[in-house]
Every structure is written in structure tokens, then in C-alpha cells.
């Protein structure tokens with residue numbers, strides 16, 4: 289199949305059934321390199337299930353997906369991560385009792401080469417790797433918020449809600465993905481904080497990772513206005529609209545399903 293050279297991700301007829309319930313229903317779409325895509329839809333529309341399919345948590349009943357020319361359907365989550373798809377979860381996965389650094393190192397573990405043996409015997413190699421990891425951690429934190437670097441040794445429980453979300457995104461970025469999936473990053477935040485986080489995401493992507501593509505789940509259409517290049521709307525597992533924010537908000541089916549208008 290001939291593909292657009294800037295196309296990064298594509299899926300075709302992706303479908304997931306839970307018993308008699310079709311949670312994702314023959315969904316097709318593409319994401320270009322550097323694009324920020326908003327994935328919207330009411331509760332239960334299938335947004336998280338779609339992410340679970342794309343990250344290998346669930347296997348599709350039908351359909352396929354891939355990065356560039358490579359088909360990733362059927363791979364395990366850790367294999368998909370290695371291929372360049374990273375994510376955050378709807379429910380925070382931070383360990384609040386652990387420090388900001390330690391939470392970040394969890395995301396970086398896969399990039400470490402030292403094993404337990406090295407920490408005991410080959411200490412210089414381990415130390416070097418640790419120093420590099422701290423430098424990388426600081427670099428990631430700084431890209432989002434300079435002040436977060438000073439809080440590296442603080443427990444995650446002591447940083448603000450918005451900083452915790454930034455930290456989770458940093459952790460997902462630590463594996464240097466080509467595609468980043470963010471499942472409702474603004475959940476539990478005030479509208480002002482949500483808008484601040486969205487503009488952070490756009491700024492960090494533009495300044496540091498211009499080739500990174502992002503799919504971002506959001507409930508509130510207004511929160512994604514201005515930061516997305518494209519919006520995809522799901523309802524009952526089906527894609528009901530796709531286009532620019534302006535195009536999608538004009539879609540009648542979406543207005544009925546989603547806005548109740």
C-alpha cells in the first residue's frame with residue numbers, strides 16, 4: 289500500500305467486542321508526523337478501548353494498525369512501546385510515596401543497560417548510567433516546568449495536580465516515542481489548569497519534539513480548541529466525525545450525540 293511520506297500511524301477497521309458489546313467499531317484513521325489529534329466522545333464512546341488496542345493491551349477482533357509501513361497488530365504491549373508508541377493512563381499511575389525522580393526512572397528503566405549485577409560489580413558503569421539518567425530526567429522536567437527540577441527528590445504526593453500530570457507525560461516521553469497517547473490528561477483539573485496543560489503540551493511538542501505525533505483524549509471540546517491539528521469524534525465505538533476543530537463542531541451527528549443539541 290502506498291502511503292503519504294509524512295504519515296506515521298494508521299489503523300483500519302479496528303474493532304473490539306466485549307461479549308455482545310462492540311466497544312470499538314471498525315475505526316479507521318491516520319496520524320501524520322508532528323500532528324496533534326484530539327480524540328473526543330461521550331463516556332463509554334470507546335476512547336480508552338481504542339488506546340488499549342493501539343498499545344497491545346487488548347487484541348482487536350478485527351482490523352489492523354501500524355506505524356509507517358510496519359504492521360504492529362498482534363504485538364505485546366512492551367513490543368509496541370519499543371516500536372515507538374507510548375501512553376499515559378486515565379487514572380494516574382504515579383507512586384505518590386516515591387520521589388519525582390523515581391517515578392520518572394520507572395519510565396526510563398527500559399533504556400537502562402545496567403542490571404542488578406552491574407550495580408554491585410561494575411559500579412562505574414552503573415554510576416555513569418545513573419548520572420546520564422538524572423541529566424535526562426532534569427532535561428525532561430525542565431521542558432515542562434523549570435521548578436519541577438528542584439522538586440526532583442520530593443515525593444510525588446507533594447507536587448501539585450498539574451505537575452503530577454506533567455510528570456506522567458515526562459515519563460511517557462522518556463522512551464522517546466514517535467506516537468504519544470494521552471488519555472484525558474486534564475481529568476480532575478480546573479478549566480484554567482486544563483488550558484495551561486494543553487498549551488504546555490503544544491509548546492513542548494513544538495519546541496523539543498516537532499516530529500512527535502500525539503493523540504489526546506479529552507471530554508471537553510473547548511479544552512482542545514486551538515491545540516489540535518485534527519479532531520476525531522467517537523460515539524458508541526464508531527467514528528462519527530473527523531476534521532479540523534471547526535469542521536467537527538459543525539457536524540450535526542456529533543452535536544446531537546455529544547452536545548445534546
Ligand SMILES: Nc1ncnc2c1ncn2[C@@H]1O[C@H](COP(=O)(O)OP(=O)(O)OP(=O)(O)O)[C@@H](O)[C@H]1O
Nearest residue numbers: 306309311329330331332333334335336337338378
Ligand atoms: N474490559 C472491559 N470489559 C467489558 N466492557 C468494557 C471493558 N472496557 C470497556 N468496556 C466497555 O466498553 C465501552 C467503551 O469503554 P471505554 O472505557 O473505552 O470508553 P471511554 O470513551 O474511554 O469512556 P470515558 O470517557 O468514560 O473514559 C463502555 O461501554 C465500557 O463499559
Ligand SMILES: [Mg+2]
Nearest residue numbers: 335336337378
Ligand atoms: Mg476512557
